[in-house]
Amino acid sequence: SQTIHQWPATLVQPVGSPLSLECTVEGTSNPNLYWYRQAAGRGLQLLFYSVGIGQISSEVPQNLSASRPQDRQFILSSKKLLLSDSGFYLCAWIDRDNSPLHFGNGTRLTVT
């Protein structure tokens, strides 16, 4: 069966520090991968998606970036965090179009 792993679960980082969040999917190949962000008490905002290795599409301008170095690995990064980067970051995947999203457990990031 397919599983998705996302880590760390929680993270507290100072303003200006770098960020690296990792997500891996098991049990499937060539999934579409997504990074969503959820501000406290708010909806889900799509940040990045990837349909293949090295293929990244950005949905909103920001100081975050994403990379997909391997088929089932998706990384969210920042060189310098801002206070506004705080939130709940969710990685998700699908194995075919219009199939449901499967979310990881998420990372709660607090930038202080």
Add this chain to the structure above:
Amino acid sequence: GQQVMQIPQYQHVQEGEDFTTYCNSSTTLSNIQWYKQRPGGHPVFLIQLVKSGEVKKQKRLTFQFGEAKKNSSLHITATQTTDVGTYFCAGPYRGGSGNTGKLIFGQGTTLQVKP
């Protein structure tokens, strides 16, 4: 741009009362999906509706997809404390090149149930 809106934003009910959340899209959707997020958790897929006018049931939950495929609703009969959480509807992004599987989410309806 394309939008998906949900109302109400919050709903407090007494255990045993019914609950309904409504979802409206600015564009026609090929399908609509519903997710539930428990407090502190991640969204979990509940159901997908594809056909115009479709109605699906999962125990006490009834999902409807409008005839014009632009709106949907989730109705919970006789709520229980286990129903607490935020319910999101989501539809596919329109436009762009190729099929990306991207979803646009409503803002969600947060349900509180008083025992």
